[in-house]
Amino acid sequence: MNTAQASVPEAGTALLRIRGLRAGYATRGRSGFGRRRVDAVAGVDLTVHAGQTLCVVGESGCGKSTLARSVVGLLDPFAGSISFGDVDLSSAGRRERHRVARDLQMVFQDPYTSLNPRMRVADVIAEGWHVHRGVLPAGEHAAEVDRLLSLVELDSSYAGRRLHELSGGQCQRVSIARALALRPKLIVCDEAVSALDVSVRAQVLNLLMDLQQELGVAYLFISHDLDVVRHIADEVAVMYLGTIVEHGTAAQVFQNPRHPYTRALLSAAPSIHDRPGGTNESALTGEVPSPAAPPSGCRFRTRCPIAADVCATEVPELRVRGDADHAAACHFAGEDPATGT
Numbered sequence: 001m002n003t004a005q006a007s008v009p010e011a012g013t014a015l016l017r018i019r020g021l022r023a024g025y026a027t028r029g030r031s032g033f034g035r036r037r038v039d040a041v042a043g044v045d046l047t048v049h050a051g052q053t054l055c056v057v058g059e060s061g062c063g064k065s066t067l068a069r070s071v072v073g074l075l076d077p078f079a080g081s082i083s084f085g086d087v088d089l090s091s092a093g094r095r096e097r098h099r100v101a102r103d104l105q106m107v108f109q110d111p112y113t114s115l116n117p118r119m120r121v122a123d124v125i126a127e128g129w130h131v132h133r134g135v136l137p138a139g140e141h142a143a144e145v146d147r148l149l150s151l152v153e154l155d156s157s158y159a160g161r162r163l164h165e166l167s168g169g170q171c172q173r174v175s176i177a178r179a180l181a182l183r184p185k186l187i188v189c190d191e192a193v194s195a196l197d198v199s200v201r202a203q204v205l206n207l208l209m210d211l212q213q214e215l216g217v218a219y220l221f222i223s224h225d226l227d228v229v230r231h232i233a234d235e236v237a238v239m240y241l242g243t244i245v246e247h248g249t250a251a252q253v254f255q256n257p258r259h260p261y262t263r264a265l266l267s268a269a270p271s272i273h274d275r276p277g278g279t280n281e282s283a284l285t286g287e288v289p290s291p292a293a294p295p296s297g298c299r300f301r302t303r304c305p306i307a308a309d310v311c312a313t314e315v316p317e318l319r320v321r322g323d324a325d326h327a328a329a330c331h332f333a334g335e336d337p338a339t340g341t
């Protein structure tokens with residue numbers, strides 16, 4: 001593999017900073033008149049460090065895609081700030097945003113819908129650099145396509161094929177090659193392996209981790225699947241109904257989950273048996289409430305097995321409990337759910 005990568009920031013430095021982010025949609029009121037703001041992301045703070053993987057995990061409808069879309073500029077936030085390196089994207093001009101767009105790429109869940117399936121692989125891969133760097137001379141173009149295909153472990157024969165001729169896994173490799181074309185510092189992966197068969201999923205996850213090792217790229221990795229997350233995460237942020245309810249290193253969150261939502265997600269995940277000290281909490285029932293009418297106090301209280309009166313009246317703060325940097329937003333975080341102590 002060609003390991004050349006433009007100005008990779010020092011591993012561990014803050015690359016993407018999200019502060020107080022509120023984002024979502026304007027919907028029509030019941031009467032059909034007027035528009036109402038719905039905060040699908042309701043005040044999120046997160047930092048992605050260079051060369052590392054921050055996974056955001058939660059059920060469908062928790063606001064993960066809304067967060068991802070805001071980060072890459074597909075959705076304008078209602079409030080808060082997103083900074084990339086030294087650029088505050090909320091106040092940046094067009095030129096600065098354009099520059100950041102090269103460093104900040106996205107891979108979507110379904111390449112068949114996010115990309116044009118009739119396009120040739122070489123053109124799909126080259127689209128980004130045509131926008132940012134212009135058209136390369138033919139020889140350089142072919143060499144660059146080859147380089148990118150080899151990064152994602154596809155041979156050069158794929159360059160002339162059309163996306164609809166490829167399997168899901170091959171297509172997702174092409175999406176990754178396309179994202180890598182501009183040598184980004186961060187790739188936002190929104191459910192990037194969710195549509196793949198289990199064996200192909202493992203191969204693509206391994207590829208992403210290898211690419212991180214070789215190129216130093218960071219990932220903001222969005223997934224509903226804890227089993228996927230445990231393979232790839234350095235840090236995990238658990239999201240529920242627009243807010244982060246737990247945040248820590250992968251080891252902290254998987255081995256010592258402090259929020260009842262995280263524990264319930266883990267008890268529903270197949271690999272619960274790997275985890276020492278299972279809990280008495282049953283798997284989740286019901287659905288995530290609508291962000292248009294979130295519960296008062298703790299947003300998780302309507303589905304929480306340990307909810308008490310205080311949970312209806314006071315919003316629990318996301319704060320460090322026990323280990324350094326391991327934060328949870330629960331009035332009873334860290335207590336034994338069976339005994340309440």
Ligand SMILES: Nc1ncnc2c1ncn2[C@@H]1O[C@H](COP(=O)(O)OP(=O)(O)OP(=O)(O)O)[C@@H](O)[C@H]1O
Nearest residue numbers: 025027040059060061062063064065066067290291
């Ligand atoms: N275009 C839209 N208009 C109105 N509401 C929307 C729109 N897109 C999403 N929502 C709502 O915003 C909330 C968060 O959706 P979002 O897609 O961000 O969640 P998610 O965690 O990524 O779930 P999924 O994996 O199912 O996409 C949901 O209640 C969803 O119904």
